[in-house]
Amino acid sequence: MGGEGGRRVELSEVPETLLWNLYMRAAEARRARTVLDDPKAVELVDRVDYPFEETFGAPSPLLAQGQALRVRTFDTVVRAFLDEHPDGTVVTLAEGLETQFWRVDNGRARWVCVELPETAEVRRALLPDDERRRTLARSALDLSWRDEVDPARGVLITAQGLLMYLRPAEVKDLIAGCAERFRGGALVFDAVPRWFSARTMRGEMRTAGGYQAPPMPWGMDAGELPKVRTAHPAITDVREVPLPRGRGFYYGALAPLMRWLPAVRNLRPTMTAIARFS
Numbered sequence: 001m002g003g004e005g006g007r008r009v010e011l012s013e014v015p016e017t018l019l020w021n022l023y024m025r026a027a028e029a030r031r032a033r034t035v036l037d038d039p040k041a042v043e044l045v046d047r048v049d050y051p052f053e054e055t056f057g058a059p060s061p062l063l064a065q066g067q068a069l070r071v072r073t074f075d076t077v078v079r080a081f082l083d084e085h086p087d088g089t090v091v092t093l094a095e096g097l098e099t100q101f102w103r104v105d106n107g108r109a110r111w112v113c114v115e116l117p118e119t120a121e122v123r124r125a126l127l128p129d130d131e132r133r134r135t136l137a138r139s140a141l142d143l144s145w146r147d148e149v150d151p152a153r154g155v156l157i158t159a160q161g162l163l164m165y166l167r168p169a170e171v172k173d174l175i176a177g178c179a180e181r182f183r184g185g186a187l188v189f190d191a192v193p194r195w196f197s198a199r200t201m202r203g204e205m206r207t208a209g210g211y212q213a214p215p216m217p218w219g220m221d222a223g224e225l226p227k228v229r230t231a232h233p234a235i236t237d238v239r240e241v242p243l244p245r246g247r248g249f250y251y252g253a254l255a256p257l258m259r260w261l262p263a264v265r266n267l268r269p270t271m272t273a274i275a276r277f278s
Contacts, residue, residue, distance in 0.1 A: 017214065018096025018119065021067060021161060023052045025099070027059035028068040035246045036068035040099035044126060056211045065246050066269070069255075070190060073241040073272035074160050075104050077188040082106045085154030093140040093174075094162040097123065101133055112136060114145045141170055143177045155185035164192045164216035171218050172231045179232035179277045188241065188274045193266045194219040221266045222259065225273055234277045241272040 026045040029038040045052065078090060078100065089110040092098065096119055101111055111133040115123055120137035129135055136145050140162060149155060157178050163171050178187050192200075197219025199205050205213040220227075228238040245256055258264050259271070 017161065018098075019048075019050060019052065020056050020211070022048075022097045022099075023056055024059060024064040024067040025071060027061075028064040033247065034068070035065055035244070035251075036071060038068075038071075038099055038103060040102040041097075044097055044099065047126065062250070065248075065251055069243050069246050069251060070270055070272060071098075071100070071160070072244050073190075074158055074188055075100060076244075077186075077241060077272075077274055078104050078156060078158065081154070081156040081186070082109055085109075085156075088154030088156065089149055089151070091145075091149055091155060091157045093157060093159045094119070095158065095160055097126065098160060099127075100158075108132075110150070112145070112149055114138060114140050141166070141174060143174075143181075146177065146181045149182075151182055151185065155182045157182065157185065157187045159187065159189040161190065163189050164197065164218050165214065167217050175228065175235070175275065176232040179234040179275070183234060183277055186274055186276045188272065190270050190272045191218070191220040192216055192270055193221050193268065195266070196269055222268070222271055223262070223266070228273070228275055232277075235275050236278045237276045238273060241274055243272075 022041055022044060025036060025038050026041040028034055028036050029042050081088060081090070082104065086106055086108050087110075089112060091112045091114065092100070093114050094116065095113060096115070105111070109132065113120075113123065113133070113135040115135055115137060116139055117137040120135050124135055136148055138145055140159070159174075163174070166174070175187060175189075178185070196205070197216045200213050200216040203212060203215075222240065225238050225240060229235045240259060242259060243251075243255055245252055255268070258268055
């Protein structure tokens with residue numbers, strides 16, 4: 001799968017994960033009873049010249065649905081923000097080839113995408129900037145990106161698939177930097193539990209196709225979520241964003257229950273949370 005003669009994409013270790021995310025979203029979006037309507041992702045996979053199946057293996061229906069449901073937790077938060085702040089600004093930190101804009105945009109909001117230079121080049125080529133959506137080529141840890149964001153009409157920052165690749169001190173500094181500058185705003189992010197982080201650090205997380213996940217130095221168990229408030233005094237509330245109900249026994253019945261069961265809630269491979277700033 002991947003477009004023959006399309007745009008050739010070559011990325012280094014962590015940025016390459018954006019292609020896995022895209023591949024999984026598109027695989028789920030192609031299903032007849034999909035949990036994620038994402039024609040733009042399907043279009044991109046068909047356009048990009050990249051050996052998706054050779055690199056990542058055949059799409060796992062369970063992983064693809066899980067990825068799509070996680071994506072929907074972010075969509076839910078962004079839609080709620082746009083309902084309250086229709087002319088606000090959505091800042092996406094390291095979203096790669098995420099196609100959220102085409103799923104949730106209201107036709108009025110501003111979008112600022114902060115990407116590493118190599119990723120920014122790929123994103124601009126495949127998803128060119130337009131009047132309301134622009135890409136900044138710099139690290140999310142270079143907090144100068146904040147100077148490019150107008151906070152007057154409200155700001156929501158998304159960090160999807162980013163924080164786990166940072167060191168714990170970097171995560172704290174980034175969250176604090178957002179809270180310090182964007183009072184009244186919010187940050188929605190995802191996290192992997194500590195057991196998952198530890199396995200990636202030992203090189204033990206591989207797909208059935210042999211693709212090895214890059215090291216993820218930062219992990220946080222569900223019970224540790226209140227600790228996020230200690231990053232900065234302006235953080236007033238941190239709570240989990242529940243996974244939508246999906247297809248089948250696991251995503252339809254078991255997964256929605258797991259977040260309520262202390263004995264198993266940290267077994268989930270990922271969770272999404274929102275931190276609000278005063």
